[in-house]
Amino acid sequence: xxxxxxxxxxxxxxxxxxxxxxxxxxxxxxxxxxxxxxxxxxxxxxxxxxxxxxxxxxxxxxxxxxxxxxxxxxxxxxxxxxxxxxxxxxxxxxxxxxxxxxxxxxxxxxxxxxxxxxxxxxxxxxxxxxxxxxxxxxxxxxxxxxxxxxxxxxxxxxxxxxxxxxxxxxxxxxxxxxxxxxxxxxxxxxxxxxxxxxxxxxxxxxxxxxxxxxxxxxxxxxxxxxxxxxxxxxxxxxxxxxxxxxxxxxxxxxxxxxxxxxxxxxxxxxxxxxxxxxxxxxxxxxxxxxxxxxxxxxxxxxxxxxxxxxxxxxxxxxxxxxxxxxxxxxxxxxxxxxxxxxxxxxxxxxxxxxxxxxxxxxxxxxxxxxxxxxxxxxxxxxxxxxxxxxxxxxxxxxxxxxxxxxxxxxxxxxxxxxxxxxxxxxxxxxxxxxxxxxxxxxxxxxxxxxxxxxxx
Amino acid sequence: xxxxxxxxxxxxxxxxxxxxxxxxxxxxxxxxxxxxxxxxxxxxxxxxxxxxxxxxxxxxxxxxxxxxxxxxxxxxxxxxxxxxxxxxxxxxxxxxxxxxxxxxxxxxxxxxxxxxxxxxxxxxxxxxxxxxxxxxxxxxxxxxxxxxxxxxxxxxxxxxxxxxxxxxxxxxxxxxxxxxxxxxxxxxxxxxxxxxxxxxxxxxxxxxxxxxxxxxxxxxxxxxxxxxxxxxxxxxxxxxxxxxxxxxxxxxxxxxxxxxxxxxxxxxxxxx
Numbered sequence: 245x246x247x248x249x250x251x252x253x254x255x256x257x258x259x260x261x262x263x264x265x266x267x268x269x270x271x272x273x274x275x276x277x278x279x280x281x282x283x284x285x286x287x288x289x290x291x292x293x294x295x296x297x298x299x300x301x302x303x304x305x306x307x308x309x310x311x312x313x314x315x316x317x318x319x320x321x322x323x324x325x326x327x328x329x330x331x332x333x334x335x336x337x338x339x340x341x342x343x344x345x346x347x348x349x350x351x352x353x354x355x356x357x358x359x360x361x362x363x364x365x366x367x368x369x370x371x372x373x374x375x376x377x378x379x380x381x382x383x384x385x386x387x388x389x390x391x392x393x394x395x396x397x398x399x400x401x402x403x404x405x406x407x408x409x410x411x412x413x414x415x416x417x418x419x420x421x422x423x424x425x426x427x428x429x430x431x432x433x434x435x436x437x438x439x440x441x442x443x444x445x446x447x448x449x450x451x452x453x454x455x456x457x458x459x460x461x462x463x464x465x466x467x468x469x470x471x472x473x474x475x476x477x478x479x480x481x482x483x484x485x486x487x488x489x490x491x492x493x494x495x496x497x498x499x500x501x502x503x504x505x506x507x508x509x510x511x512x513x514x515x516x517x518x519x520x521x522x523x524x525x526x527x528x529x530x531x532x533x534x535x536x537x538x539x540x541x542x543x544x545x546x547x548x549x550x551x552x553x554x555x556x557x558x559x560x561x562x563x564x565x566x567x568x569x570x571x572x573x574x575x576x577x578x579x580x581x582x583x584x585x586x587x588x589x590x591x592x593x594x595x596x597x598x599x600x601x602x603x604x605x606x607x608x609x610x611x612x613x614x615x616x617x618x619x620x621x622x623x624x625x626x627x628x629x630x631x632x633x634x635x636x637x638x639x640x641x642x643x644x645x646x647x648x649x650x651x652x653x654x655x656x657x658x659x660x661x662x663x664x665x666x667x668x669x670x671x672x673x674x675x676x677x678x679x680x681x682x683x684x685x686x687x688x689x690x691x692x693x694x695x696x697x698x699x700x
Numbered sequence: 701x702x703x704x705x706x707x708x709x710x711x712x713x714x715x716x717x718x719x720x721x722x723x724x725x726x727x728x729x730x731x732x733x734x735x736x737x738x739x740x741x742x743x744x745x746x747x748x749x750x751x752x753x754x755x756x757x758x759x760x761x762x763x764x765x766x767x768x769x770x771x772x773x774x775x776x777x778x779x780x781x782x783x784x785x786x787x788x789x790x791x792x793x794x795x796x797x798x799x800x801x802x803x804x805x806x807x808x809x810x811x812x813x814x815x816x817x818x819x820x821x822x823x824x825x826x827x828x829x830x831x832x833x834x835x836x837x838x839x840x841x842x843x844x845x846x847x848x849x850x851x852x853x854x855x856x857x858x859x860x861x862x863x864x865x866x867x868x869x870x871x872x873x874x875x876x877x878x879x880x881x882x883x884x885x886x887x888x889x890x891x892x893x894x895x896x897x898x899x900x901x902x903x904x905x906x907x908x909x910x911x912x913x914x915x916x917x918x919x920x921x922x923x924x925x926x927x928x929x930x931x932x933x934x935x936x937x938x939x940x941x942x943x944x945x946x947x948x949x950x951x952x953x954x955x956x957x958x959x960x961x962x963x964x965x966x967x968x969x970x971x972x
Contacts, residue, residue, distance in 0.1 A: 299867050319870040326871045332864035336886045345882075346872035397872065 250275040250433055251296060251401060256305035258291055258457075265291040267457040268305070273401070278427050278434045280444040283454035284480070284653070289437045290329075292454075293403050296435065297326050309400075325394035326403040330410070331386050333378040339365070339389050340374035346397040364392040367426070384415045391426075401433045408443065420446055441481045445469060453477050469522075474587050475662075478520040479655045485521045485562055486657050490514060491586060499584075500559050502535055506584035518587045518657070523551070523564040525583030534576020540569050559659060592662075592673045594637070598630040600697060607697055610670050612647050615692040628697045634662070636694035637674035645687020651680045738946075741939035757940035762924065766944070769921040772835075773903035776842045780899050781892070783843065784850035788891075789884075791851070792858035803855070806848045814845060818912050825913065833915030841909040849898040857891030858884070890960060897956045901949050921945055 251273040258266045266288045273279050281289035294300045295307060298319035306313050314322060325346070333342050343364055347357045365371050368388035378386060387407060394402055404423075408416045424447045427434045438444055444451050445465045453460040453468060453476075461473040472478035475486045489499040494509035497519060511517055531537040538556030549564045554575060561577060569575055598609030602619035609630045622628060642648045649667030656679070663680055665672045665688065672688060680686065745752045756762070791799045809817060821841055825832040831840075865887065869879040907922030916923075925945070928938035 297867075297871060299870070318875070319867070320873045320875050324871075326868070328864050328868060330862075330864065332862065332868040334865060334868070334883060334887075345869070345874075349873045349878060349882075393872070 246275050248275040249273070250310065251435075252306075252308040252311075253292070253295075254306040254308065256292075256295065256302045256307060258288075258295060258300065258303050264457050266295075266302075269457070269459055271452060271459065271462065273433060273435060274450075276431050276433055277449040278424065278436065278447060279450045279452065280436045280438060280448040281452050281454060282438060282441060282444040282480075283460075284439055286456075287454040288457040289439075289454050290405060291457075293326075293405055293435065293437050296401070297324055297403050298322050323400045324403060325397050325399040325401075326405065327387075327390045327394050327407045329405040329407070331390040333386055333389055333393070335378050337378075338374065339370070339376050339378070339381070342378070342389055343374075343393045343396050345393065350397075360396055361392075364396045367395070368392045383410050384419070387411065387419065391423075395426075395430070395432070399432065401435060402427075404434060404436045406437055406439070408438075408440075416443075423447065445481070451481075453480065455480075471585055472520055472587060475518050475520070475655065475657060478585075478587065483523050483562060483564075485523065485526070486655075487519045487521070487559070488589070488657065488659070489517060489519045489586075491517045495581075497584060497586065500536070500556065504579060504584060505581040506586060507582050508584070508586035511586060511588070516589050518589050520585045520587060521579060521583050523562045524549070525580065526561060526563040527578045527580070528552070528554075528563060528565050528567065528569060529576040529578045531574045531576045534578065536578075537574055537576045540571050540573045540575060543569060543571055592634055594632040594634065594672050596630045596632075596670060598628050598697070600624070600626045600628045605692075607695060610647060610667055614646075614690060614695060616695045616697065617693045618695075618697060622697070622699070626699070628699060631696040631698070632672075632690050632694065633696075634673040634675050636690055637672060638689045638691070639663070639674055639676055640687040640689055642685045642687040645689055647688045648685055649688060651682055651684045651686060653682065654680045738939045738942050741935045742943045745936055753936040753940035754943070756937060757944055762941065762944075765919055765924050766921050766948070768919070769904050770948075772838070772842075772918075772920060773900050775839060776846070776903045777896055777900050779839065779843050780847060780850040780895065784847055784895060785854055785892070788851045788854035788858055791855050792861075803851075806851060810848055815908060815912075817845065818909055822912050832913065833917055835914070835918055837913040838910050838918050838920075841913040842903050842906065845909065846899040846902055849902075850895040853894035853898060854888060854891040857888045857894075861887055893956055893960045897953065900952065904948070905945060 249272040253269055253271045256266060256269045257264070269288075269292065271292075281292055283289050291300070295302055298314070298317060302315060307315050309322070309324075334345065337345070340361055343361045344357050347360060352360075361374065362371075365374060368391055370385060370388050370392070373381070373385065373389075378389070381389065387410075390407070407423075408419050411419060420443060423434070436444075436447065445468075448465055450462065451465055451468045452462050455476055461468055461477045463471070468477060469481055472481065472484075478484045478486055487499055489497045491497050491508075491511045491514070492503065493513050494511075495506055497504050497506050497517070499519060506519075536556055538554040538561070540552055541555045541560070542553040544551045546564075549566050550568060552563045552565055552569055554561045554563060554577060556577065563577070596609040598607050600607050600619050600622040601613070601624060602622050603624050604613075605615060605617070605619065606613045607616040607619065607628065607630060608614075647667055649665040649672060651663055652666045652671065653664040654676070655662045661676045661679055663674050663676050663686075665674060665686060667688065674688065742753055742757075744750055791802060794802065818841055821837075821844065822832065825837050825840075831837045861884065865883050866879055869883045870876075874882060904920075905922045907920060907926045910918045910920045910923055911926075914920075921941070925938050925941045928934045928941060
């Protein structure tokens with residue numbers, strides 16, 4: 245790997261019929277690195293890959309390769325090859341002809357084609373499979389053929405779109421190692437798309453975490469795991485305890501009423517921040533003499549370790565430990581300073597465009613009218629900006645609600661869950677005490693005195 | 701349920717086979733028995749077993765008509781491919797709703813009786829051109845009547861074609877023309893074969909079109925059979941000709957099946 249920027253995305257945006265897939269993304273890919281685009285489905289990772297492959301064009305921004313804008317270069321002229329999610333191997337050709345496809349088009353002579361294809365078959369451990377048809381191969385073998393078909397063209401960049409998604413766990417683990425070895429041996433830049441955080445951590449040189457078309461964090465696996473930039477990254481990558489705390493001063497936080505030493509600084513005095521503590525970084529100590537203690541509420545054996553939930557008066561810690569503790573036992577908890585990772589708080593407010601109806605004491609937004617106080621001074625039908633704090637959104641049974649939506653995401657923030665709810669065109673953020681399944685229907689209501697209205 | 705054997709009456713109805721009985725009866729009465737009758741007439745003469753009708757049927761005069769019909773069917777099939785494939789291809793690349801509208805233009809005339817349409821052509825060709833009662837008029841009539849049967853199966857295979865194959869070909873360096881030749885065309889072969897089966901055989905056996913637009917000058921095999929049965933009331937000769945046509949049809953179907961198997965792959969979308 246060297247520091248040359250092979251591919252550079254500059255302020256790239258892409259929308260599909262009004263739905264934003266990528267929003268002002270800036271990213272560079274270094275020559276020879278294994279870069280992973282990681283995020284939940286719909287985060288824009290596949291869109292980014294397809295932009296680089298050339299199957300779609302950006303709405304805005306530039307995509308450069310070796311410093312040259314390639315936005316208008318068709319895919320068949322880019323020195324980039326793709327391993328497709330469902331492989332897209334040609335069913336009318338056998339394995340040999342599938343792999344030879346690109347070489348034949350470039351007019352490479354027969355002998356060279358034969359040599360290169362045979363070498364590729366050997367590289368992906370499929371020697372002697374050239375005459376078989378795609379339908380006669382297992383998923384893992386098809387996967388290898390797809391990789392060989394792309395690599396035989398000696399691309400500068402290999403794009404892989406969730407290539408291991410269709411394989412079973414054991415095969416997936418093996419292929420992860422093989423892919424990584426292959427990449428290091430050939431020195432080709434790999435751009436890998438996955439939603440599997442473990443896969444990303446194992447294989448990558450650089451991880452790019454995406455959410456809703458926006459890059460959340462770019463870093464090495466250790467960076468992203470140990471120093472997540474926000475609660476989303478912390479929650480998405482690995483298990484974590486996320487706790488809203490007060491940063492009293494540099495190197496000092498107050499968490500659940502107890503002051504801890506930490507290693508972070510520069511957030512100012514008495515700042516509201518979030519802290520992430522990885523479950524394996526929390527130590528269980530004898531309750532006697534411990535600064536914080538609680539009751540073990542659940543113990544699950546996970547193979548290498550136990551996953552223990554400890555209730556410390558309102559806050560439940562998730563802890564991974566190799567020592568067995570019994571359910572109901574009272575234990576102490578100790579958190580070393582370097583286990584506390586401070587993140588800037590992401591303050592969320594629900595903002596909507598609305599119309600005021602002061603004569604009726606109502607404001608209309610999200611296609612519904614809501615009872616609202618404090619509309620004095622606005623004209624009837626005036627356009628207004630409506631703000632609702634997540635804590636003021638009440639989640640009720642859908643049959644009792646005027647406004648209903650579906651849960652899009654649910655994230656544990658230590659004392660409560662942060663729920664994203666899709667209501668038609670708009671997303672709402674609300675807090676909940678219990679976990680909610682994605683896709684669950686839920687009703688929303690807001691008390692009349694909790695709707696903030698301001699002029700536009 | 702029915703396996704327990706406790707309730708035989710209920711068992712009878714839960715066996716789905718029972719729903720096929722009406723059609724099986726229909727098939728026996730109106731397809732299978734006429735076939736037997738044709739075989740009977742083909743191999744008899746005045747009620748006695750005889751090969752005379754068949755021997756007459758393979759005579760050179762009749763064979764020439766058969767070859768003529770096959771040649772005609774071949775011409776039409778080539779024309780179908782030349783017109784049908786591009787139309788199907790364009791349809792498959794259109795926005796679905798536009799494609800639905802355009803394909804309605806092909807399908808709506810099919811709801812009108814086939815004879816009426818052919819009569820309409822007769823009037824049109826007679827009034828505006830001088831090709832009525834020529835081979836060209838017969839070809840035109842056939843293409844007009846059977847074209848949708850060629851377009852639809854090809855269209856079906858093309859829209860079912862996974863777009864990722866096209867992207868993969870593009871990705872591997874093939875421009876759009878090469879992608880079409882190396883990927884789209886081979887993968888749509890099942891549809892083409894299905895289309896050929898749908899138009900080649902009807903083209904071989906048609907008789908109304910050649911009578912109306914060919915004015916009796918173009919004698920196709922269907923016309924010959926029609927003549928023997930209806931005009932001359934010679935059931936033995938007509939049956940013998942039919943048996944030969946049936947053998948030809950079965951042979952060509954077997955050939956298509958074989959060709960279809962050799963184009964292997966999941967391209968799918970054969971109508972039958």
